[in-house]
Amino acid sequence: MLDEYGKKRDFQKTPEPPPAKKGADAGPLTFVVQKHRASRLHYDFRLEVDGVLKSWSVPKGPSLDPQEKRLAVMVEDHPLDYGGFEGVIPKGEYGAGQVIVWDNGTYASDEGGPPDWTDRAEAEERMRRGLAEGKLSISMRGRKLKGSWALVKMQRTEKEWLLIKHRDVYADEKREIVGEDRSVICGLTIEDLKAGRLPDRGQRPLPVNPAGLPGAKAARFPRSVEPMLATLTDHPFSDAGWLFEPKLDGVRTIALIHDGKTKLLSRRGLDTSAAYPLLAEELSTQPAGALVLDGEIVALDEQGRPSFELLQGRIGLTRPEDVRRAEAEAPVLFYGFDILHLDGYDLVSVPLEGRRALLERVLLPTERIRLLEAFEEDGVTAYRAAVELGLEGVVAKRRSSVYEPGRRARSWLKVKATLSDEFVVGGYTQGQGGRAKTFGALVLGSYEEDGRLAFVGGVGSGFDDRTLEALLPRLEPLRTKECPFAETPPLKPPPTWVQPELVVEVKFAQRTREGQLRAPVFLRLREDKPAESVRPAEVVAAPAGAPGNPGSGGPSLESDVEEVLEQLERKSERFLLKVQGQKLSLTNLDKPLWPEHDGQRALTKRDFIRYLAQVSPHLLPHLRDRPLTLTRYPNGIHGGHFYQKHYEQPLPEFVDTVLLFSEHNDEDTEYLICNNLTTLLWLGQLADLELHTWYSRVSPEPDGHDLSTDFAGSRESIDGSLLNYPDFMVFDLDPYIYSGREKKGEEPELNRKAFAATRQVALWLKELLDSLSLSSFVKTTGRTGLHIYVPILRQLPYRAVRHGCETIGRFLMAQHPKEITMEWAVEKRTGKVFLDHNQNVRGKTLASIYSARPLPEAAVSMPLRWDELDGAYPTDFTILSAPTRLVKAGDLWSGILDAKHDLQAMLDAVPDEAG
Numbered sequence: 017m018l019d020e021y022g023k024k025r026d027f028q029k030t031p032e033p034p035p036a037k038k039g040a041d042a043g044p045l046t047f048v049v050q051k052h053r054a055s056r057l058h059y060d061f062r063l064e065v066d067g068v069l070k071s072w073s074v075p076k077g078p079s080l081d082p083q084e085k086r087l088a089v090m091v092e093d094h095p096l097d098y099g100g101f102e103g104v105i106p107k108g109e110y111g112a113g114q115v116i117v118w119d120n121g122t123y124a125s126d127e128g129g130p131p132d133w134t135d136r137a138e139a140e141e142r143m144r145r146g147l148a149e150g151k152l153s154i155s156m157r158g159r160k161l162k163g164s165w166a167l168v169k170m171q172r173t174e175k176e177w178l179l180i181k182h183r184d185v186y187a188d189e190k191r192e193i194v195g196e197d198r199s200v201i202c203g204l205t206i207e208d209l210k211a212g213r214l215p216d217r218g219q220r221p222l223p224v225n226p227a228g229l230p231g232a233k234a235a236r237f238p239r240s241v242e243p244m245l246a247t248l249t250d251h252p253f254s255d256a257g258w259l260f261e262p263k264l265d266g267v268r269t270i271a272l273i274h275d276g277k278t279k280l281l282s283r284r285g286l287d288t289s290a291a292y293p294l295l296a297e298e299l300s301t302q303p304a305g306a307l308v309l310d311g312e313i314v315a316l317d318e319q320g321r322p323s324f325e326l327l328q329g330r331i332g333l334t335r336p337e338d339v340r341r342a343e344a345e346a347p348v349l350f351y352g353f354d355i356l357h358l359d360g361y362d363l364v365s366v367p368l369e370g371r372r373a374l375l376e377r378v379l380l381p382t383e384r385i386r387l388l389e390a391f392e393e394d395g396v397t398a399y400r401a402a403v404e405l406g407l408e409g410v411v412a413k414r415r416s417s418v419y420e421p422g423r424r425a426r427s428w429l430k431v432k433a434t435l436s437d438e439f440v441v442g443g444y445t446q447g448q449g450g451r452a453k454t455f456g457a458l459v460l461g462s463y464e465e466d467g468r469l470a471f472v473g474g475v476g477s478g479f480d481d482r483t484l485e486a487l488l489p490r491l492e493p494l495r496t497k498e499c500p501f502a503e504t505p506p507l508k509p510p511p512t513w514v515q516p517e518l519v520v521e522v523k524f525a526q527r528t529r530e531g532q533l534r535a536p537v538f539l540r541l542r543e544d545k546p547a548e549s550v551r552p553a554e555v556v557a558a559p560a561g562a563p564g565n566p567g568s569g570g571p572s573l574e575s576d577v578e579e580v581l582e583q584l585e586r587k588s589e590r591f592l593l594k595v596q597g598q599k600l601s602l603t604n605l606d607k608p609l610w611p612e613h614d615g616q617r618a619l620t621k622r623d624f625i626r627y628l629a630q631v632s633p634h635l636l637p638h639l640r641d642r643p644l645t646l647t648r649y650p651n652g653i654h655g656g657h658f659y660q661k662h663y664e665q666p667l668p669e670f671v672d673t674v675l676l677f678s679e680h681n682d683e684d685t686e687y688l689i690c691n692n693l694t695t696l697l698w699l700g701q702l703a704d705l706e707l708h709t710w711y712s713r714v715s716p717e718p719d720g721h722d723l724s725t726d727f728a729g730s731r732e733s734i735d736g737s738l739l740n741y742p743d744f745m746v747f748d749l750d751p752y753i754y755s756g757r758e759k760k761g762e763e764p765e766l767n768r769k770a771f772a773a774t775r776q777v778a779l780w781l782k783e784l785l786d787s788l789s790l791s792s793f794v795k796t797t798g799r800t801g802l803h804i805y806v807p808i809l810r811q812l813p814y815r816a817v818r819h820g821c822e823t824i825g826r827f828l829m830a831q832h833p834k835e836i837t838m839e840w841a842v843e844k845r846t847g848k849v850f851l852d853h854n855q856n857v858r859g860k861t862l863a864s865i866y867s868a869r870p871l872p873e874a875a876v877s878m879p880l881r882w883d884e885l886d887g888a889y890p891t892d893f894t895i896l897s898a899p900t901r902l903v904k905a906g907d908l909w910s911g912i913l914d915a916k917h918d919l920q921a922m923l924d925a926v927p928d929e930a931g
Contacts, residue, residue: 017068020092024110031217031789032105033097037067042234043227044122044133044359045140047156048099049078051197053206054113059194061088061179062099063123063154065143069094074179077118077194078161082187088167088179102202102215104786114209116199121158121224121377131155133305133359153182157303157377159200160193162186185301185382211881211908212782213915217789222373226361229370231418235362237306241270242422243283244310244354246411246430252399253431253558256718257415259372260391260398261353263408263430265322266314267331267544271350273307276300280313284546291333294343295350298384307378308357310419311388315346321406324540331543352379353388356419364419371419395431403433426556436523437462437553438542439472442500443511444491454484455491458520458538459511461501462550468502470552472531475522478538487541490518519545573633576693580629584622598670598694602701609652609703613872619895624868625700627895632693634907635866639696641713643674643687643739645861646699647706653870657705663688670694674714676727677734679859684728689714705868708861711742712810719916720810740858741810743913745817747781747825748852748862749774750801752837752845766800766871766890775885777828777836777849778802782882784828791915793908796890798869798877801849803862807912808919818856820919825851865909868895879908 018035027034048069050060059077062069072088079086099120105112124131125142131154132138146152150169156162163186170176181187197205202215209215223229269288270281278296280289289296292313299309315326326346333339355375356363363371372390379387390413391398399410409432417427443459446452457476461469479487494514499505519542525535531552576596583593590603602625608618628635646660662685667673671688672695678685690696690707699707716723716738724737734740751770758765778794781804785792793805808817822838829836829851837848855862863869863877871891878893878901893901 017066017093018095021094024092026109029787030105030109031103031787032101033095036095036097038096041225041227042136043225043361044124044157045136045143046096046099046120046224047123047154047158047161048120049118049158049161050101050115051077051118051199051206052111052113052115053210054105054111057206059118060091062094063143063152064096064099065140065147067096069096069098070147072167072177072179078165078179078181080181080186080188080191080193082181082183083189084181086179088177090175090177100201100221102199102204103217103789104209104214106783106787114206116204116206116209116215117201117221118197119158119160119200120221121156121161123154123156125153126155126164127151127153131303133303150177155303157380159376160196162303162380186380210883212785212792212794214786214789214791214917216917217921222370224374224377226358226363226374229361229363229366229374231365231367231370232361232363233365234360235357237274237360238272238308238357238362240272240281240285241308241310241356242285243268243270244420244422244428245424246428247424247426248437248553248555249412249429249431249558250555251431251558252396252410253412254393254395254397255412255559256393258393258395258412258559259368259415260395260410260412261388262398262402262405263411263432264312264314264351264388265324265408266312266327266351269311269313269350270356271299271307271309271311271352273299273302273304273309275305282544283549284544288331291330291339292348292350293336293339295348295384298382299350301380301382302378302385303380304359304378306357306359308355309350309352309375309379310354310356311350311352313348313350315348319406328540347384349384349386351386351388353390354419355379364421367416367418368413369415399431399433407433409433424551424554429556429558431558434523435526436521436539438519438521438545438550440469440516440547440550441491441514441518441520442469442471442516443513445474445476445507445511446509451484454488455512458487459505459507460520460522460533460536461516462552463548464502465551469500469516470531471501471503471505472527472552473533473536474507475520475533475536475538477536478522483538490541494518517547519543519547519550573636573693577629577632580693580697581626584626584629593697595697596670596692596694598668600668600694600698600701607652609649609705610872610874611652611654616873616896619874621700621703623895624703624705625697627868627899628696628700629693630899631866631902632696634902634910635707635864636690636693636696637907638865638909638912639690639707639709641689641691641715642709642711643676643714644690644710645708646688646702646704647708647870648703649705649870650703653705653872657870660704662686668694668698671698674727676739677730679731705870707864707867709864710739710859710861711744711746711856712739712814712858713743714738723810734858735813738810740813742814742817742856742858743807743810743916745806745808745821745919746855746862747804747806747821748797748801748855749777749781749804750850750852752842752848752850754846764800768889770800771889773835774800774802774849775888777832777851778804778885779882780832781824781828781851784824788824790917790919792882793879793912793915794882794885795865795877795879795909796875796888796893798863798867798875798890798893799871800890803877805909805912806919807916809916812919814856814858817919818853821853821856825853866898881908 022035046064048062059074061072061074071091074088102116124133152167155164163184164182166180168178201221268283272279278299282288314322317323330342412429414427439460441458442461445456447454447456457474459474461471500516521539521542522536524533589605593600593602605622606620610619612618649657672691673686720738726733727737751774753770754764755767837845867877869875873891874894876898
């Protein structure tokens with residue numbers, strides 16, 4: 017079945033998996049749709065049958081419009097391993113081009129009856145019959161493709177079929193599904209691959225079949241599940257190891273769906289299905305024979321925000337007429353955020369990341385059923401957005417966490433905009449004045465670990481008349497002569513004690529040392545929460561958040577930049593610049609740093625500082641935490657310059673530094689680090705035209721926590737530290753192809769023939785890096801050549817990275833010996849492009865992205881898309897034109913640190929042909 021597949025491919029050249037038929041596995045059948053940019057863009061639609069992927073090429077891709085009939089041309093069978101393939105098929109190979117997994121999931125035949133997600137043998141038999149008859153009908157559980165679909169063979173040919181969406185709840189004539197263009201595995205697009213950012217070949221995609229998920233185990237359908245609970249933390253945080261979900265103001269609910277029937281369980285384990293019959297009915301139509309979901313039932317107010325007040329009237333209703341009336345007044349939704357069981361597999365021991373991916377494929381959104389959106393990494397922004405929308409906050413969940421039924425775990429953390437908690441009512445005080453007929457305040461407590469009820473204070477504010485009148489009849493039947501608290505509260509006059517059965521939610525300013533509530537305000541009665549579960553909320557410190565890899569400086573920095581640009585419009589040649597709460601003395605602003613050139617006016621220090629301010633939202637993330645070498649031109653590019661690694665004069669307080677051991681000086685030395693806008697503009701005032709940064713950083717986030725942050729004292733200290741482990745492997749390409757106008761002994765000047773040769777070498781290098789699945793980012797140097805940066809995990813020291821660069825370089829040189837040289841002697845480089853691997857040394861630097869260069873054109877080092885390299889020339893990008901380009905194109909290297917790969921694994925794959 018895979019003979020044709022194998023004959024078309026050379027597996028010594030293509031990264032595609034070799035042919036291998038696999039035996040039947042447990043669980044449902046799988047599907048994959050790959051977006052493939054070969055000679056033409058198309059979508060490869062593949063269905064698992066009998067251990068292979070039956071495959072069709074769909075030129076226009078799937079459509080959710082049932083009236084659209086998309087041509088699907090049947091092609092050769094593919095191995096099951098092909099379902100996880102993403103990357104670049106090399107030029108000259110069959111299907112050469114870029115491939116991503118556009119969608120994947122599980123499917124079942126629904127031809128002749130409802131889909132059976134558990135009987136694999138019956139599903140495959142149905143598929144064999146359908147293939148033979150030329151008609152397939154399948155139900156799909158993917159991230160993008162859901163519901164029922166048909167594949168129908170056309171009469172005129174054996175290979176041509178039609179792919180058609182059946183009319184069901186997921187049909188949508190308006191939604192252009194192919195416009196959702198990111199991979200469901202790596203998150204990249206075809207354009208990302210063309211630009212040089214590649215999937216990590218070493219990262220295995222999560223199985224879409226529940227049977228294959230790590231931690232999943234075959235199990236009977238559960239009768240009930242206690243929900244996992246979150247621990248309160250003190251402030252929002254960001255971290256790549258966590259997901260962040262909005263915290264909804266609703267009722268926690270476990271939905272048990274089995275054989276077309278649904279039971280809804282409250283946090284107390286009570287069956288609430290009768291209170292929400294329409295939810296139960298829609299949940300019963302989910303595409304699964306057996307499914308357990310964790311989620312929240314909410315009612316939305318007029319602004320579309322969850323409102324517990326609207327929902328509260330529905331809690332506990334059982335009479336059908338009461339439920340119907342409540343449904344008309346306050347319709348409810350179910351937001352699912354976890355999956356605990358699917359088609360015979362218990363999933364509680366599956367890491368959250370796997371459960372979440374499965375949930376996104378299985379859950380079929382309907383009018384009343386929604387998937388709760390989760391945000392990755394940036395929890396601070398997610399929290400702010402949630403609060404701005406009027407939500408309570410966020411719940412942070414560790415991606416690697418398992419589900420712990422009934423436990424309040426630290427792997428789930430809730431971050432609330434307002435301090436609030438649940439408390440048990442142990443009594444009430446007599447009302448005065450307008451409250452004489454009701455009560456004055458509720459006496460509150462919470463259970464200690466030893467089971468004793470501890471007094472925490474009283475709450476007398478936050479009640480409206482309706483709440484007061486509704487609560488008193490609930491309190492009076494619970495009256496008791498015995499004080500329920502372990503120690504009788506010192507209240508005068510003594511309150512009326514009640515049995516501790518009612519739970520209320522109260523917000524407060526803080527707790528005293530004795531645990532008493534300060535400024536408490538009643539929020540609501542919580543009938544969904546059992547009194548015996550009420551414990552003092554443990555508040556834990558938030559994890560040390562990672563700064564991430566921002567692509568912009570955010571609204572605060574943008575506002576600072578606007579203020580700086582306004583001040584630079586002053587005519588004065590010197591003044592105090594106010595920036596980020598600091599005062600920076602600017603002088604000689606009208607001094608030319610670049611002279612008049614080829615019709616361009618002289619460019620001044622003011623122009624340079626303005627440029628730095630304009631590009632700072634994009635530049636600063638690339639400078640952050642990296643030691644810096646200054647190249648200062650106080651009298652302009654023709655007035656002499658000097659390098660400065662160490663600033664001897666007293667530094668302004670806003671400048672960050674790092675103390676590190678210098679092998680050259682055999683002592684500890686203080687290096688500058690540019691971590692803020694004020695420092696960047698201060699460097700502009702110093703006429704530091706070129707910004708030279710290290711390839712390593714002093715920050716351990718996110719992949720350097722196993723490395724030391726001790727950089728000083730000895731060579732051994734810095735050898736074992738973060739600064740000896742670079743973020744990049746760097747290829748520096750310099751053409752030694754002369755224009756003929758150079759003086760004797762001069763380096764080659766910029767000329768189009770030389771740059772064209774450098775472009776070609778860069779493209780050859782990209783092809784080689786593509787074959788190794790190494791992401792590559794290209795930029796002009798701003799002078800004559802190109803820099804190619806390969807982001808790598810901080811697993812290897814500079815010495816090993818330099819060796820890796822040399823290995824790749826020599827292999828490329830062996831393929832193109834007439835065009836490439838790695839000779840150290842300058843006289844032996846003539847006529848070739850020099851590939852310099854020796855830049856990969858600790859302490860060596862290259863001009864940073866967006867750094868200006870001391871050439872008459874005032875060119876800058878500019879990142880490029882690989883597909884625009886052919887038409888680019890270094891002088892196209894200057895301190896005058898670069899800001900405009902950034903407004904249009906953005907930072908092409910934004911997120912470069914998120915594209916890291918395992919270099920060691922890749923080097924093991926380099927053919928040993930370099931001699």
